[in-house]
Amino acid sequence: MADLRNKFAGIKSPNPFWLASAPPTDKAYNVERAFKAGWGGVMWKTLGEDGPPVVNVNGPRYGAIFGGDRRLIGLNNIELITDRPLQLNLQEIKQVKKNWPDRAVVVSLMVPCEEDAWKTILPVVEATGADGIELNFGCPHGMSERGMGAAVGQVPEYIEMVTRWCKANTNMPVVVKLTPNITDIRYPARAAHNGGADAVSLINTINSITSVNLDIFAPEPSIDGKGTHGGYCGAAVKPIALNMVAEIARDAQTKNMPISGIGGIGNWRDAAEFMALGAGNVQVCTAAMIYGFKIVEEMISGLSNWMDEKGYKNIDEFVGKAVPNVTDWQFLNLNHITKARINQDLCISCGRCYIACEDTSHQAIMATKNGLRHFEVMEDECVGCNLCVNTCPIENCIEMVVLKAGEIDERTGEKVSSEYANWTMHKNNPSTGE
Amino acid sequence: MGRGHLEKRILSNRLEPNEYIKNFCDLHSPLDQHEALVEAERCLFCYDAPCQTACPAEIDVALFIREIATNNTLGAARTIFDQNIFGGMCARVCPVEILCEQACVRQASEGKPVKIGQLQRFATDLAMNEDKQFYRSQSPSGKKIAIIGAGPAGISCAHRLSMLGHEVEIFDAKQKSGGLNEYGLAAYKSVNDFAQKEINYILKIGNIKIHHNKALGQDFTLKELENNYDAIFLGLGLGDVNNLNIKNENAKGVEDAIDFIARLRQEHDKSKIAIGQDIVVIGGGMSAIDAAIQAKLLGAKNVTICYRRGKEQMGASEYEQQLATSKGIVIKHWLSPKKIKTKHGKLTGIKFNYTKLKNGKLINIDQSITLKAAQIFKAIGQNLISENIDSLQLKSKRILVDENMRTSNKKIFAGGDCIYGGDDLTVSASANGRDAAIAINKQLMEEAK
Numbered sequence: 001m002a003d004l005r006n007k008f009a010g011i012k013s014p015n016p017f018w019l020a021s022a023p024p025t026d027k028a029y030n031v032e033r034a035f036k037a038g039w040g041g042v043m044w045k046t047l048g049e050d051g052p053p054v055v056n057v058n059g060p061r062y063g064a065i066f067g068g069d070r071r072l073i074g075l076n077n078i079e080l081i082t083d084r085p086l087q088l089n090l091q092e093i094k095q096v097k098k099n100w101p102d103r104a105v106v107v108s109l110m111v112p113c114e115e116d117a118w119k120t121i122l123p124v125v126e127a128t129g130a131d132g133i134e135l136n137f138g139c140p141h142g143m144s145e146r147g148m149g150a151a152v153g154q155v156p157e158y159i160e161m162v163t164r165w166c167k168a169n170t171n172m173p174v175v176v177k178l179t180p181n182i183t184d185i186r187y188p189a190r191a192a193h194n195g196g197a198d199a200v201s202l203i204n205t206i207n208s209i210t211s212v213n214l215d216i217f218a219p220e221p222s223i224d225g226k227g228t229h230g231g232y233c234g235a236a237v238k239p240i241a242l243n244m245v246a247e248i249a250r251d252a253q254t255k256n257m258p259i260s261g262i263g264g265i266g267n268w269r270d271a272a273e274f275m276a277l278g279a280g281n282v283q284v285c286t287a288a289m290i291y292g293f294k295i296v297e298e299m300i301s302g303l304s305n306w307m308d309e310k311g312y313k314n315i316d317e318f319v320g321k322a323v324p325n326v327t328d329w330q331f332l333n334l335n336h337i338t339k340a341r342i343n344q345d346l347c348i349s350c351g352r353c354y355i356a357c358e359d360t361s362h363q364a365i366m367a368t369k370n371g372l373r374h375f376e377v378m379e380d381e382c383v384g385c386n387l388c389v390n391t392c393p394i395e396n397c398i399e400m401v402v403l404k405a406g407e408i409d410e411r412t413g414e415k416v417s418s419e420y421a422n423w424t425m426h427k428n429n430p431s432t433g434e
Numbered sequence: 435m436g437r438g439h440l441e442k443r444i445l446s447n448r449l450e451p452n453e454y455i456k457n458f459c460d461l462h463s464p465l466d467q468h469e470a471l472v473e474a475e476r477c478l479f480c481y482d483a484p485c486q487t488a489c490p491a492e493i494d495v496a497l498f499i500r501e502i503a504t505n506n507t508l509g510a511a512r513t514i515f516d517q518n519i520f521g522g523m524c525a526r527v528c529p530v531e532i533l534c535e536q537a538c539v540r541q542a543s544e545g546k547p548v549k550i551g552q553l554q555r556f557a558t559d560l561a562m563n564e565d566k567q568f569y570r571s572q573s574p575s576g577k578k579i580a581i582i583g584a585g586p587a588g589i590s591c592a593h594r595l596s597m598l599g600h601e602v603e604i605f606d607a608k609q610k611s612g613g614l615n616e617y618g619l620a621a622y623k624s625v626n627d628f629a630q631k632e633i634n635y636i637l638k639i640g641n642i643k644i645h646h647n648k649a650l651g652q653d654f655t656l657k658e659l660e661n662n663y664d665a666i667f668l669g670l671g672l673g674d675v676n677n678l679n680i681k682n683e684n685a686k687g688v689e690d691a692i693d694f695i696a697r698l699r700q701e702h703d704k705s706k707i708a709i710g711q712d713i714v715v716i717g718g719g720m721s722a723i724d725a726a727i728q729a730k731l732l733g734a735k736n737v738t739i740c741y742r743r744g745k746e747q748m749g750a751s752e753y754e755q756q757l758a759t760s761k762g763i764v765i766k767h768w769l770s771p772k773k774i775k776t777k778h779g780k781l782t783g784i785k786f787n788y789t790k791l792k793n794g795k796l797i798n799i800d801q802s803i804t805l806k807a808a809q810i811f812k813a814i815g816q817n818l819i820s821e822n823i824d825s826l827q828l829k830s831k832r833i834l835v836d837e838n839m840r841t842s843n844k845k846i847f848a849g850g851d852c853i854y855g856g857d858d859l860t861v862s863a864s865a866n867g868r869d870a871a872i873a874i875n876k877q878l879m880e881e882a883k
Contacts, residue, residue: 068475069472069475348539348540348542348543349484349539349542350481350539351481352480352481354481367481367482394543
């Protein structure tokens with residue numbers, strides 16, 4: 001049985017599955033249920049400074065997009081930080097941490113961009129016994145217009161400054177949560193690093209309009225006929241998040257900084273992928289909001305079984321293992337030649353591979369053979385693009401076969417070379433300069 | 435259980451009133467919006483979709499299902515009606531298990547095809563319930579076409595001709611339009627007078643006049659129509675039935691299955707239909723199944739279908755056979771009727787010879803079985819009444835047509851069950867009528883040049 005225990009930025013938890021700062025972690029009731037279900041830790045929903053609580057809209061807060069069978073694949077929200085009194089949250093955090101000493105309780109914070117505001121809140125949070133703080137520099141709606149959340153996260157200098165204030169005013173580990181609503185994630189990550197952050201977490205939600213109501217011509221979710229951009233999350237954002245995590249994990253300046261991976265994680269495999277790209281643990285929100293806290297059972301058993309199967313005794317053995325394999329396009333091996341091959345025993349003859357290739361790609365699949373419906377790749381036309389694999393509804397029906405060195409690529413008529421050769425070495429590259 | 439539960443004789447009101455209602459309700463309850471969306475999303479939108487190829491009317495199934503999935507259900511209905519104006523009835527009665535759904539690639543991948551028939555019904559029901567009319571007659575061509583038979587072939591032909599601007603007159607021997615849609619088919623496949631509702635919906639296109647109770651040969655001749663109309667379409671169906679040619683075939687209680695089925699269809703109150711306790715149905719096609727199941731639903735205790743060949747040769751689909759056996763009907767194979775038994779003029783049973791194949795030929799063997807029967811329904815095939823169309827070339831006792839549905843007489847076209855190569859499917863009849871109309875239009879336009 002693999003050891004799932006996690007130590008992230010000095011914070012211990014029984015497993016690497018934490019709940020992200022969001023509605024599921026807004027109060028003791030939910031967090032207690034989460035811990036009972038087996039979650040390793042929580043990022044308590046963002047606290048603001050003391051005073052009149054935040055006000056939320058009273059209409060719909062969420063918009064969604066669906067895949068087949070109404071499977072939710074993307075969710076957006078316009079909810080703000082906690083709208084409960086600060087003192088109540090603090091009391092509950094203290095009690096929950098006392099009840100669950102082995103779980104991680106990290107408190108998300110968002111106060112105005114003034115050092116005094118941080119100086120005021122940090123000691124009271126520390127007094128709860130919480131394990132750390134997460135600086136919410138990512139929230140894209142509502143708070144950013146007030147100079148907080150993403151408004152800070154989009155300015156690396158502010159990130160560095162606020163991180164530094166926090167490090168100077170608390171002993172708790174400081175995790176900086178990054179917004180993806182920027183052009184290059186490495187800049188805010190470096191700023192957090194320079195400010196002394198113990199870790200970064202990402203991604204926060206993405207600015208989005210999920211749909212438009214075509215009866216009233218208003219974005220969804222619409223409130224009294226108007227809508228605003230909300231924060232997008234769920235399975236649909238995972239690829240964006242993975243890329244950003246990888247960029248930070250392989251950046252020379254930030255590569256040793258712990259990363260908490262967030263963004264569309266719904267099962268053990270998603271989690272393992274984030275961790276392979278350098279995340280020391282993961283945070284989940286949308287999947288729990290759709291299916292409830294029980295999903296963590298699948299995540300624990302799935303990750304554990306996979307680790308057993310692969311022989312990883314603990315998480316550290318595979319965290320970051322895929323990072324060296326993330327590279328730039330120009331370094332990809334141009335002598336690596338693949339061809340699609342359709343397994344005729346598995347093929348159900350839907351013909352989608354054919355029409356995708358025929359209409360939109362390389363005309364490399366035949367639709368008939370000897371007058372019969374039959375789908376087969378013509379290797380002399382196949383560029384190995386993989387589109388057919390992606391449109392095929394049957395798992396593993398179409399395989400990408402790698403040509404061995406010495407074999408002839410029927411498309412070019414050339415022998416496959418065993419040498420590694422990338423664009424920087426290619427004769428067509430004007431800067432190669434022969 | 436009704437009072438007649440154990441009564442041997444033929445009687446009505448065998449069951450409690452609510453049992454009739456339950457037994458003769460819709461065979462498949464229609465999909466609701468949610469079910470339709472879930473099912474529509476299963477469609478893979480195949481290239482050159484096999485379901486469309488398998489459909490005798492070549493409905494663009496993948497397109498109409500995608501239209502349902504994207505909340506464009508009326509668009510889906512139009513896609514269906516473009517190819518088959520009887521899309522509503524076909525959604526109910528098509529043997530999809532041997533047509534589109536058999537070809538569905540989801541059958542290959544999971545043994546569970548997309549419910550194409552049910553989705554077709556979902557779309558067409560909406561259009562009909564909203565009385566959404568998609569077609570209008572083009573400007574009048576001045577041409578008049580006569581159609582014999584107001585069944586699916588004739589009405590489909592009339593509809594398409596009207597679309598193309600021609601005036602149509604239909605002559606039908608029966609009191610009501612619909613042909614087998616109205617007088618054939620099991621009652622539970624077309625509930626709430628659906629056949630008439632559908633025809634009313636189709637006829638709203640206008641320029642189609644129907645003369646009922648007008649039979650070819652009795653009330654008019656083909657020659658007269660030829661003289662008075664620019665073209666003729668024959669959707670005659672098969673008016674004659676085969677006989678067993680055995681003793682006591684005319685005994686009381688022996689009836690053609692299609693007559694029994696028609697009686698059931700025409701009787702609103704099914705409790706009035708009398709049925710015996712022991713029923714034998716002879717035949718292996720859809721009519722045999724429809725008659726047997728409905729006999730059972732009326733309260734018959736023992737219903738046996740006897741077919742002279744094996745299971746594989748039965749015309750009824752596997753699904754239909756299973757439907758019958760699930761209702762408690764026994765299907766016996768390799769039995770050839772030998773003698774109908776009576777006592778004091780009353781039907782008591784039927785004796786069968788066992789049969790087998792010898793060198794590909796069906797022969798009787800020297801063993802027999804006798805089954806008790808208060809009623810016997812014969813479903814052993816139907817024939818074309820050809821005496822009034824003897825100027826036309828026939829093949830295997832059916833009207834010979836070319837690929838344009840044209841008979842040996844250039845002015846006369848035909849389609850549906852009456853043509854050579856026709857199957858007994860509503861969808862084929864409808865497709866034939868459509869194609870004949872297109873061919874007639876083309877011919878008339880060329881003549882006018």
